Amino acid sequence: VYEVHEIVVQKVGHVPLAKGDFTHLPKKVKIFLAHCVQLCKPRGIYICDGSAEEADEIIHKLLERGTLTRLTKYKNNYLCRTDPDDVARVESKTFITTANKYDSVPHVREGVKSALGCWMSPEDMKVELDHRFPGCMSGRMMYVIPFCMGPLGSPLSKIGVQVTDSNYVLLCMRVMTRVSPKVWELLGDDDFVKCIHSMGCPRPVQRRVKNHWPCNPEKVIIAHFPEERKIKSFGSGYGGNSLLGKKCFALRIASVIARDEGWMAEHMLIMSITTPKGKEYFVSAAFPSACGKTNLAMLNPSLPGFRIQCVGDDIAWMKFDEKGVLHGINPEAGFFGVAPGTNMKTNPNAVLSFQENSIFTNVGETADGGYFWEGLEDEVPPGIGITTWLGQPWHIGCPGKAAHPNSRFTCPASQCPIIHPKWEDPKGVPISAIIFGGRRPTGVPLVFEAKSWAHGVMIGACVKSEATAAAEFQGKTIMHDPMAMRPFMGYNFGHYLQHWLDLEKPDRKMPKIFHVNWFRLDNNGRFLWPGFGDNIRVLDWILRRVDGDASIAVDSPVGWIPKKGSIDLSGLGSINEDELFSLPHDYWLEDSRESRSFLKSQVGPDCPPIIYRLLEDQEAAFVKQ
Numbered sequence: 001v002y003e004v005h006e007i008v009v010q011k012v013g014h015v016p017l018a019k020g021d022f023t024h025l026p027k028k029v030k031i032f033l034a035h036c037v038q039l040c041k042p043r044g045i046y047i048c049d050g051s052a053e054e055a056d057e058i059i060h061k062l063l064e065r066g067t068l069t070r071l072t073k074y075k076n077n078y079l080c081r082t083d084p085d086d087v088a089r090v091e092s093k094t095f096i097t098t099a100n101k102y103d104s105v106p107h108v109r110e111g112v113k114s115a116l117g118c119w120m121s122p123e124d125m126k127v128e129l130d131h132r133f134p135g136c137m138s139g140r141m142m143y144v145i146p147f148c149m150g151p152l153g154s155p156l157s158k159i160g161v162q163v164t165d166s167n168y169v170l171l172c173m174r175v176m177t178r179v180s181p182k183v184w185e186l187l188g189d190d191d192f193v194k195c196i197h198s199m200g201c202p203r204p205v206q207r208r209v210k211n212h213w214p215c216n217p218e219k220v221i222i223a224h225f226p227e228e229r230k231i232k233s234f235g236s237g238y239g240g241n242s243l244l245g246k247k248c249f250a251l252r253i254a255s256v257i258a259r260d261e262g263w264m265a266e267h268m269l270i271m272s273i274t275t276p277k278g279k280e281y282f283v284s285a286a287f288p289s290a291c292g293k294t295n296l297a298m299l300n301p302s303l304p305g306f307r308i309q310c311v312g313d314d315i316a317w318m319k320f321d322e323k324g325v326l327h328g329i330n331p332e333a334g335f336f337g338v339a340p341g342t343n344m345k346t347n348p349n350a351v352l353s354f355q356e357n358s359i360f361t362n363v364g365e366t367a368d369g370g371y372f373w374e375g376l377e378d379e380v381p382p383g384i385g386i387t388t389w390l391g392q393p394w395h396i397g398c399p400g401k402a403a404h405p406n407s408r409f410t411c412p413a414s415q416c417p418i419i420h421p422k423w424e425d426p427k428g429v430p431i432s433a434i435i436f437g438g439r440r441p442t443g444v445p446l447v448f449e450a451k452s453w454a455h456g457v458m459i460g461a462c463v464k465s466e467a468t469a470a471a472e473f474q475g476k477t478i479m480h481d482p483m484a485m486r487p488f489m490g491y492n493f494g495h496y497l498q499h500w501l502d503l504e505k506p507d508r509k510m511p512k513i514f515h516v517n518w519f520r521l522d523n524n525g526r527f528l529w530p531g532f533g534d535n536i537r538v539l540d541w542i543l544r545r546v547d548g549d550a551s552i553a554v555d556s557p558v559g560w561i562p563k564k565g566s567i568d569l570s571g572l573g574s575i576n577e578d579e580l581f582s583l584p585h586d587y588w589l590e591d592s593r594e595s596r597s598f599l600k601s602q603v604g605p606d607c608p609p610i611i612y613r614l615l616e617d618q619e620a621a622f623v624k625q
């Protein structure tokens with residue numbers, strides 16, 4: 001005698017569920033998924049549970065198809081080579097859509113294109129999306145990813161649900177965010193950020209697929225609807241375009257939520273520094289993409305007695321608590337770091353973080369099954385055969401590069417040997433200082449300090465940097481990247497500056513604000529500053545300033561600068577201190593004018609008047625000199 005179990009196949013519309021349980025999902029999620037199914041027409045629905053078995057299954061599929069290669073030198077490490085046309089964020093195809101244009105972008109000078117975000121009207125956006133999304137997942141599986149930005153259950157955390165037709169994206173989302181069925185319980189009837197991602201390559205495939213990486217570079221669009229808390233991304237699988245929890249949600253959408261709720265969503269690392277005296281400080285730092293956040297967050301200090309611990313390397317959500325102290329969390333769960341330049345000398349803590357359970361995108365591969373990129377020359381067997389990110393045979397000394405300059409490692413933050421015990425503390429960590437910086441080959445000293453909160457906001461608004469490979473820009477032109485947020489602004493930048501200014505209240509302990517530059521060059525084009533582990537010397541000075549040591553700073557038109565001899569340079573060999581700290585008069589006069597003209601043309605009347613006033617004061621101080 002045997003019982004017959006009837007297996008009920010769940011369906012959404014006519015689309016079968018390959019995994020998971022639809023019937024018990026929160027109602028708003030069901031409505032969202034029904035919409036996604038109707039729009040994208042996938043062949044099946046796969047509701048992710050974040051389990052280890054699920055990861056194994058996805059990895060197996062990707063290996064079978066050839067999208068991933070196992071890096072046999074390590075445990076559970078994989079290489080992915082993308083379509084060579086899909087390797088970076090595409091800022092020119094990233095849009096914010098709001099009913100009112102000026103909610104998204106400032107009133108720019110007539111005839112000028114906005115550099116601080118790109119707005120598209122709801123009507124035009126509808127046309128663009130209608131050209132792309134209907135049927136875009138045809139013949140493909142739709143993965144449903146419940147994720148939490150920030151520790152599960154933290155009052156500072158936020159929930160999103162992403163659908164995607166890319167299992168590479170699913171795999172990376174599992175590393176970069178907290179993917180768990182607990183998210184459904186936490187969510188209940190609440191709203192969530194709706195994330196729809198498609199590689200834009202339905203079956204039967206229309207274009208030639210390269211490297212088993214179906215994508216659609218000609219039709220890429222990354223659309224944000226802050227009012228509806230919705231993101232629609234099409235055509236690209238590159239991290240910043242496709243892991244929607246990261247830049248799209250945690251910066252662009254979250255900056256809008258933060259404005260409404262009175263907190264901050266910033267492109268910042270968070271790190272802890274314990275001094276030789278045993279006192280611990282937390283600082284956050286905003287540098288544009290590929291300008292040193294990940295390295296600073298995990299720095300290996302060259303001064304004895306200091307200890308660094310990492311809380312986050314790319315994004316900070318920060319809120320003043322009831323006592324007026326700014327607290328920050330890292331909303332992410334992994335690191336998506338620039339590979340080239342990363343090695344045991346520059347960033348051992350990153351290297352130790354990605355020895356297992358990691359994904360390497362567009363790096364080279366050594367003949368013994370290891371990863372390779374520029375900067376690892378001394379850490380691989382001499383003469384070893386290498387396959388480039390484009391699949392070509394290569395060896396050290398050959399022309400060209402083994403890895404794409406924006407190649408990346410994706411690894412769990414929990415594997416970082418110096419991850420801070422409080423990195424998942426729901427309360428966050430107290431922030432004592434905020435540091436801005438960028439790649440400034442000339443004119444800008446190693447470090448200076450703002451004279452007030454508003455002055456610090458002005459300094460942040462004037463951040464510039466050499467362009468890097470993190471986006472589609474070419475060459476080494478110096479670009480404005482105010483607050484290191486240029487590509488990530490979710491609303492009118494003038495309103496954003498006002499929001500920063502409004503955060504200052506008498507009963508709050510405002511963090512001190514600094515600006516650093518590790519990238520100043522000498523006349524021969526060599527870095528004046530060794531950087532990396534030696535940046536602790538600058539942090540040491542910053543912390544003494546946080547503690548109010550007035551004897552180590554002198555006044556200057558740009559802010560407080562270190563008094564000669566006040567930065568510990570012991571054991572460094574020859575450092576050209578005068579050049580490193582100089583404020584070339586003509587350079588700064590021109591730079592102050594240029595920054596003011598940039599803000600005038602890009603932010604115009606939306607820029608708070610005090611920012612203009614502080615810049616005029618700076619300019620006047622240089623004129624007087």
Ligand code: GDP
Pocket residue numbers: 287288289290291292293294295296313337338339340341342346518519527530531532535
């Ligand atoms: P992020 O994208 O802002 O996180 O920047 P990363 O920390 O990944 O660094 C980007 C690139 O800058 C890498 O190639 C690093 O090796 C390089 N870099 C980082 N910190 C320093 C530094 O202090 N000095 C110099 N010269 N290069 C650095």
Ligand code: PGA
Pocket residue numbers: 089240288289290291293294313314336337338470
């Ligand atoms: P990054 O992160 O800032 O570490 O380069 C990725 C990005 O900003 O595109």
Ligand code: MN
Pocket residue numbers: 267288289314
């Ligand atoms: Mn970034």
Ligand code: MN
Pocket residue numbers: 290293294295313314336337338
């Ligand atoms: Mn980084």
